[in-house]
Amino acid sequence: MADKTDQPKAQGFARGLTNYGDFDFSLYLRRSFAASMGYLPESLEKPIVGIAYTGSGFNNCHRHFPELLEAVKRGVLAAGALPVDFPTISLGEVYLNPTSLKFRNLMSMDTEEMIRAQPMDAVVLMGGCDKTVPAQLMGAVSADLPAIQLIGGPMMTSRYLREEGEEKLGACTDCRRFWAQYRAGTVDSTEIREIEGRLATTAGSCAVMGTASTMACIAEALGMALPGTAAIPAVHADRLRAAEASGAAAVRMIANPIRPSEIVTRKSVENALRILLALGGSTNAVIHLTAIAGRAGIEIPLEWFNELSETTPVLVNLKPVGSHYMEDLFAAGGLGAVMRELKPLLNLDCMTVTGETLGERLAAETGPVNRDVISPSSDPIEPKGGLVALFGSLAPGGAILKRSAADPTLLEKEGRAVVFSSLEDLSARIDDPDLDVEEDDILVLQNAGPRSPSGMPEAGYLPIPKKLSSKGVKDMVRISDARMSGTAFGTIVLHVTPEAAVGGPLSLVRTGDRIRLSVEEKRLDLLVPEEELERRRTGQSITERDPMTLRGYDRLYAEQVLQADQGCDFRMLQALDKRTN
Structure with missing residues (x-):
């Protein structure tokens, strides 16, 4: 007869029993059903490593996951535990309508609840495509069970x-x-x-320092992934070895628990922000890291982000801001080589999933570095971080610009606004030969933020109007409350907060208004008198959706989603101390 006092210490299939009002019956019933899967009796006594599996026919980035899964299981079995995989939502970036960001929070809820509800002692998170890794990390931080992130890896060129x-x-x-x-x-x-037909020819996520690769690097920088695993190409044998090692590491965390709450701290978040800046990484990562940190009760004020950006050099020469690819970063020394260059700026006492501190990890690492790909901190590609936050009358809550991907001649700019009121308006007029637009103008897109009908798509990379691109114009200042792909480039201001759909200043801009951008001053200002803006506010229609007209997850999203400066998470999913502030 099982001892009821042992229930909190239970592991494996005895953990978190289904409630039938009888503990002994619950265990008896679970074991009998588990036996139907062919487990030997001794297997039922082992601790369990759950494997959050995100393979999907709608996710080309993850098409190698069946083989990767087998490698994880090998690692778990060899270390003496029982691997049990379970499916969760998978977010294939280009297959989701209206945009994958809308479903990131849903996947994070799925991940969190399945970790909580099912009997596992630790979990391996298998992810790779843009939103899967942040969703899994968000869910894992909230569930706070020992967890390790396994990255799917970038594709080869x-x-x-x-x-x-x-x-x-x-x-x-x-x-x-x-x-x-x-x-x-x-x-x-x-x-x-x-x-x-030649752009994407192998399994894996985008081959450049886009959102997927940036989040892979952030997972490693946080300490949630094994050292040296962020940049391994998806089809490389080392990726399978990383999977096996991740399975074994998850088993070690059962006997000596290391929980996400011990790893994702303010200090490790600062490390991750510095890595983001040194990589010239994706603007989307600002939203995702803010959401991950928010689950741990850690805020990322954009003023703090700017302080770090001023003292963190750009060191990595990868597209879209440079000339190389992720396979080159892997061969050049990987993220470890980048972190060693930043060592004086990093918090070295941060814990990692291996049980080592970051300092212990970096002290043990050596090896040659390809300086064409990873510059020394003494001779950086750029002296300041690749991203910068802007504030001003047009973005009182902040906006983000990727200065390392911008035309330097446009970073101090005053120009006339050419306004598109929606994605539909943009699509209808951007290539109209009669569009009133000149090279020195500033393109503005409204109503593309998180609470708009479009759900904040990667539409901030506004195309250059055909009448200008055909004349050789390659870049213009573009401003919106939307996002852009981490693989994109140009002088593009994103995540303008508050967004237009909730009545932010962006909604008041009209074609012909003057806008001033100053990256040096970190300002974005609408040069229109306040009296005129107040006149425009009168009778202004708000375009955010009414949740009462919606159903299901669509309604939940409309009710709960926060602005970009809060990571576009759901208010109800943030750490309790943040929700009560």
């Missing part, structure tokens, strides 16, 4: 032979580069179709 010579191709910076040439008329319809 392809080759494309043109008359000018052979080119490397990798999704998705090169996707955008050639699409811009197609729009400008320098690439024809036949060539763009040939390029389309």
